[in-house]
Amino acid sequence: MTTTKSVVRWAIVGTGGIARRTLGDLRLTENAEVVAVCSRKQETADAFAAETGIGRAYGDFDALLGDDDVDALYIGIPHGKHFEYAQRALRAGKHVLCEKPLTMTADEARELQALARENGVFLMEAMWMKYTPSMRKALELVESGTIGEPRFVQAGLGYPVPADGPQRFWVAELGGGALFDMGVYTIALAHLFLGTPDSVRASGVMRADGVDLYESVILGYPSGAQAQLTTSITFWIPPAGSLGGTGGSISFGEPLFSPATLRVAYGTPPTPPTVENLEFEKEGAGYVPMFRAAGEAILRGELEEPLHPMSVTIEVLEIMERVRDELILQRDAR
Ligand SMILES: NC(=O)c1ccc[n+]([C@@H]2O[C@H](COP(=O)([O-])OP(=O)(O)OC[C@H]3O[C@@H](n4cnc5c(N)ncnc54)[C@H](OP(=O)(O)O)[C@@H]3O)[C@@H](O)[C@H]2O)c1
Incomplete structure (x- = not known):
């Protein structure tokens, strides 16, 4: 999926530590708009959205995946769950920026890379360190x-x-x-x-x-x-x-x-x-340059970000x- 706009519409998946730490930075990023949040429970999503002013709150991941006004997901849940969530997101045609480590095995990362290519969507591990x-x-x-x-x-x-x-x-x-x-x-x-x-x-x-x-x-x-x-x-x-x-x-x-x-x-x-x-x-809490780079790659229609491509994540x-x-x-x- 490519977008013709100058802004990527992001949804945050997970309402824990990293979601709270990065939300402000995603909002500081000029090519990003945070439009939705997703939790495993509707009441948690609602509370997070109310507290942070995010427009739409989902308590069901499939419902989020069905939202055509979401371009990309920032997945901030425990690593052991990244593969499952990223796989579902890529299959649904959403771009994915997923917290580190992307997966638990190199084979899982290869599978996600293949899925992203098949579906023509962007995939990146959120290795913010390299963008500082x-x-x-x-x-x-x-x-x-x-x-x-x-x-x-x-x-x-x-x-x-x-x-x-x-x-x-x-x-x-x-x-x-x-x-x-x-x-x-x-x-x-x-x-x-x-x-x-x-x-x-x-x-x-x-x-x-x-x-x-x-x-x-x-x-x-x-x-x-x-x-x-x-x-x-x-x-x-x-x-x-x-x-x-x-x-x-x-x-x-x-x-x-x-x-x-x-x-x-x-x-x-x-x-x-x-x-x-x-x-x-630092820009914000330090994550802005990574979000900016991911957004720019998505807006250029690229499937990976050159400084942290999937080949590196896999290695x-x-x-x-x-x-x-x-x-x-x-x-x-x-
Ligand atoms: N880049 C950084 O600086 C940095 C810093 C800390 C962590 N991280 C990374 O961010 C990820 C999350 O870390 P965190 O500290 O935010 O973790 P966390 O607070 O333990 O969990 C984050 C959220 O994930 C959801 N979640 C928890 N268990 C889940 C499960 N079994 N299945 C699906 N969702 C689940 C929960 O949200 P809901 O209850 O709303 O579903 C939870 O609030 C990790 O991969 C970690 O490596 C990165």
Whole structure:
């Protein structure tokens, strides 16, 4: 489905944490109009719509899919449910921007990509980190050769999620665990700067039900580059990272998914490096650039967004599958 208008009419699916955090940003995005919200319960949808001023409230997903005045869905529900909801939306001819991780397996993501192509609609995982001004600047610095050839990525994300915290962290069917929730960022970051690894090693702890508590991942690349990534839902890991190249380095200030600062250092030893400290403003809560990019791609009639195409989502999921396989082997050997 392509639209001839200059605005994409969005519906938000889910009325939880991320829906509340992103609604203001979707409204700040000039090519977006929020026209509907959908919940599993009519009264929840009604309450959310009344509180936020959204025009139409659906307590039934099929009813939302039947609304011809909705172009695109922003799906903000627990990861384990993304595949089912995205599949139904794509079949109904709706464009889909779905929260991370897009699906639980690479095969599911391939299936969604095929469905989107069959139905001529847009599909994208909401990897907002890549659209932030600081990450765009880091990409520009790498492309201009400021830090030479990228050879090393280090990244961490973690905090002790309370046992009575959001269920998506703790319930296997909802996609529980550190890797799906946080590892998707650190692996996407490594993929952004180093590409596709040829080796994946991991060490960590996974529960019997498949929920992983923490892991350290080492990705190896044909160039000799390495990524060291650590994620956790049981202890703190500073949400920061760095990128090392043959001619310099970039340190990503906190938080990793929307760095407020970059420290860029470059030069040739033994001369001390030139250091630049850069600061970045967020647009809204930080999601505006991603919503804008998704909207622009939809309005251009494209099926994917060039900076975060489905091929990347699929490759990141493949890496996550290999990490999970290693954690399962370690768990079963204990
Ligand atoms: N980009 C970011 O910064 C960011 C931050 C946090 C989370 N996320 C992502 O956003 C997604 C949702 O996270 P969240 O923190 O918003 O989760 P949440 O608050 O636990 O759930 C969001 C909403 O999903 C709906 N829902 C819950 N269980 C469901 C089920 N079994 N089937 C269908 N719908 C269900 C509920 O809405 P109704 O009751 O209205 O149906 C709930 O309020 C996750 O994939 C997460 O990775 C992204």
